[in-house]
Amino acid sequence: MAKIIAARYDGFGERMLAFLNAIYISKNTNLEFCYKWPYQEYSAKIFESTNCSNKVVVNPYNDIVDENNFFSKKFIKKYSIELKESFFDGSLLFSKNNKLKLQDIYKYPKECSLGYFSTQYDLSQICNDVNSSKYYEDIKNIWDNLDLVNNFKLIKEQVANMEIVKNGFTALHIRMGDAIYYDNGNNAFFAKKKNFPIHLAVEIIKEEISKNQLIVIFSDDYETSVIVKDFVEDLMSIRGKILVIRDYISKLQLNHFESSFFEIELMRYASKIYGSGRSGFSNLAFRISGGKSEFISIHDYFTDNQKYNIFMKYINQLEIHPYAKAYSYLHLYIIANNLMLDISIQKRMIENAIMLVNNTRSYMYYFIYMYLLLQEEKYFEVEAYIKEKCTTDRDYFFSYLFQIDGYDNTLLYSFLFFEFLKIQDIIKYPFICFILCKLFDVIKIHKLKCDINDKLYLERLNTIVNFLNTF
Numbered sequence: 001m002a003k004i005i006a007a008r009y010d011g012f013g014e015r016m017l018a019f020l021n022a023i024y025i026s027k028n029t030n031l032e033f034c035y036k037w038p039y040q041e042y043s044a045k046i047f048e049s050t051n052c053s054n055k056v057v058v059n060p061y062n063d064i065v066d067e068n069n070f071f072s073k074k075f076i077k078k079y080s081i082e083l084k085e086s087f088f089d090g091s092l093l094f095s096k097n098n099k100l101k102l103q104d105i106y107k108y109p110k111e112c113s114l115g116y117f118s119t120q121y122d123l124s125q126i127c128n129d130v131n132s133s134k135y136y137e138d139i140k141n142i143w144d145n146l147d148l149v150n151n152f153k154l155i156k157e158q159v160a161n162m163e164i165v166k167n168g169f170t171a172l173h174i175r176m177g178d179a180i181y182y183d184n185g186n187n188a189f190f191a192k193k194k195n196f197p198i199h200l201a202v203e204i205i206k207e208e209i210s211k212n213q214l215i216v217i218f219s220d221d222y223e224t225s226v227i228v229k230d231f232v233e234d235l236m237s238i239r240g241k242i243l244v245i246r247d248y249i250s251k252l253q254l255n256h257f258e259s260s261f262f263e264i265e266l267m268r269y270a271s272k273i274y275g276s277g278r279s280g281f282s283n284l285a286f287r288i289s290g291g292k293s294e295f296i297s298i299h300d301y302f303t304d305n306q307k308y309n310i311f312m313k314y315i316n317q318l319e320i321h322p323y324a325k326a327y328s329y330l331h332l333y334i335i336a337n338n339l340m341l342d343i344s345i346q347k348r349m350i351e352n353a354i355m356l357v358n359n360t361r362s363y364m365y366y367f368i369y370m371y372l373l374l375q376e377e378k379y380f381e382v383e384a385y386i387k388e389k390c391t392t393d394r395d396y397f398f399s400y401l402f403q404i405d406g407y408d409n410t411l412l413y414s415f416l417f418f419e420f421l422k423i424q425d426i427i428k429y430p431f432i433c434f435i436l437c438k439l440f441d442v443i444k445i446h447k448l449k450c451d452i453n454d455k456l457y458l459e460r461l462n463t464i465v466n467f468l469n470t471f
Contacts, residue, residue, distance in 0.1 A: 002106060002115035006035040007083060012063040012260060013280025014120045017287065022118035023142050024135070029105055031115060036083045037067040057177040058220035062256045069257075075147040083114065094119035094126055095408070102127040120280060122287075136291030143288040152261055155254075159265045164243075169214040171270035171293075173282035174201055174228075177220035180327050184361040186400045188327050189368070190412055193299055194278040197331045198224055198324055199314040200298050200307065204274050205232045205242060215242045216270070218263050218282075222246050224320050231318060264288070274298055308335045326353035326365070333368065347372050361393065363400045367413050374419035383429040390431055401435070402442045411442070426463060 006022035008015040019035060026033035067076055093108055093116060094100070102123065111117050124132035159165065176198065179191035188195070205215050205228070219225040222244065229242045245266065249259045267273060267285035270293050275282030277297030286295040302310065311332050315325070333349035350372065354365045370382050389397040403412040411417065417439055420432055427433065 001030065001032045002110065003034050004029070004031040004116050004118055005081070005083065005112070005114060006033075006118045007038070008120065009038040011280060012257075013264070013282075013284045015064070015280075016284050017120035017280055018118040020139050020142050020284075020287070021120070021123055024123065024138055025102065025105070025118060027138070027142075028102060028130075031105065034079050034081045034114070036081055039064055039066050057181055057222075058256075058260075063260045065257045070148060070152065072147040072149060081114075083112070092117050092119065094121055094123075100127045101129050103129055120283075122283075133291060136287055136289075139287045140290035151258065155258060155262050156265055159262060159269070162266070164214070164216070165266070165269045167214070168271050169216045169243075169269075170208045171267045171273045171282075171285070172201060172204060172208075172215055172217050173267065173273060173275040173279060173285075174198065174217060174219035174221065174225055175276050175279040175281060176224060176324060176327070180323050181321070184359055184363070185323050185326070185357055186362060186364045188330060189364045190403065190405065191278075192330065192334065194276055195327065196276045196279075196298055197311070197328045198228060198320060199311050199318065199328050200302065201228050202232055202235075202314050202318070203310050204298065204301075206236065208272075209236060209238065209241050213241075213271075216266070217242065217244045218267055219244070219246075221324070224324055227318060227320055268293065272296060274301070304335045304338050308332065308339065311335070322356040322358070326356040329353040329356065330365070330368075343372060343375060361396065363389075363397060367401065367416055371413075371416045371419055374416075374422075379423060379429055379432070383431055386431040386435060390434070398438070402438070411439075 004022045004025045006015075006019040008018045022035065023033050025031060067080060071080075092111060093105070105116060108116075119126070122132075122135075124130045124135045174196045176195055179185075179187040179195050201217075208215050209232070217225045217229060225244045225246070229244055233239060233242060245263055246259075249262055252259075252262070254262060264281065264285050267282065268289040270285070270289075272294045273282055273286050273289075274296050275286075275298065277299050282295070286293050311328055315328060315332070318325075329349050329352045333346055333353070336346045336349055347369070350365055350369045354362070354369065357365065366385070370385065373382050401413060401416075404410070405412045417436070420426075420436055423429065423432065426436075
């Protein structure tokens with residue numbers, strides 16, 4: 001019998017979303033559930049070495065323990081497998097299709113020797129034969145009946161009996177952490193819909209407190225959460241209406257993973273969950289609530305005009321880490337671009353971010369700045385910058401310039417390559433030509449979905465090839 005395999009290798013939220021989905025799929029198809037639980041004891045230490053900001057935030061690999069410390073021996077023996085085959089998220093069946101019929105999954109080609117890989121995405125949004133209400137209720141029941149080791153069963157009981165659960169609360173999940181502070185901040189653009197711009201949290205908290213709601217902040221960035229809490233309390237002259245959950249958990253004798261499990265288990269009881277929308281942590285809490293919590297994506301809650309005004313109102317009032325402030329400037333740029341504000345305003349937002357991070361290897365901001373320079377037809381400036389990086393830091397520079405968007409298997413900075421292709425006399429800029437030749441190889445090797453204009457691309461490529469043939 002073909003299998004549906006849960007095999008995510010990342011943090012607990014995304015991993016468990018795919019895990020619960022796999023069990024759900026198994027119960028509703030003729031596929032057999034199994035899972036692979038990637039775990040390396042030193043992953044967290046290795047990942048921590050990329051923290052260039054000296055900021056203390058939750059390392060997502062600390063949220064993973066050996067399967068023997070989470071599932072019962074009986075469960076492991078029955079469902080755990082070894083699997084050498086790996087996958088790229090955006091290339092999978094559930095990522096490539098949004099009109100699937102779950103009952104017909106077996107009609108698609110297998111993705112590995114055993115069958116199909118599960119997804120972390122909401123199946124009711126992908127499969128036209130999955131009813132959302134029934135799906136969420138089933139996911140809740142699957143979670144409630146997972147065969148876990150005793151300490152996690154005890155945490156579930158402890159949370160269910162908390163006074164805060166009985167009285168009701170609103171959850172605010174401020175996901176920042178690794179994408180902003182690690183690896184020179186170069187994953188911030190990829191995580192723009194996964195992370196939570198901190199300045200928007202101020203307005204949400206104010207709104208909910210005006211409705212007499214208790215706000216519980218869940219975050220992988222404790223220090224910034226406390227700064228926001230103190231700022232709003234002083235601004236509104238209130239006390240006791242905002243709880244940073246780590247302050248409560250610190251009084252309990254829990255290890256790091258148990259603390260994260262406690263947070264997810266508590267968040268599921270919130271009447272509302274404000275999250276970034278793409279964070280696996282808050283999405284998991286919502287789904288295991290059985291859909292009883294109201295899930296609100298902060299990126300969709302406000303209009304672009306509202307977000308722009310909120311950022312401008314608070315951007316210089318919160319004393320936060322420069323990388324976190326730069327991330328808010330990234331969102332200000334995105335909004336300014338959406339609103340088609342003058343390019344000088346867009347450039348100013350990115351220039352502010354670049355000054356704040358003060359790191360010449362924070363290439364993500366420079367890619368956007370190059371994009372803006374190309375729109376101004378400042379080609380020689382861009383050429384000089386690329387030449388310098390190709391000479392001094394080529395491999396690392398390229399690793400992010402040609403970064404693949406795991407959500408849809410496209411190039412993350414395709415908008416930048418579009419601008420390169422618009423250059424008429426491209427042979428004047430040999431390093432830009434080099435980038436376009438490299439682009440062709442990347443698309444071919446990784447079999448990427450490509451929305452780049454094929455005709456224009458081939459035209460430019462022929463120009464480059466013909467020029468090279470003259471030597």
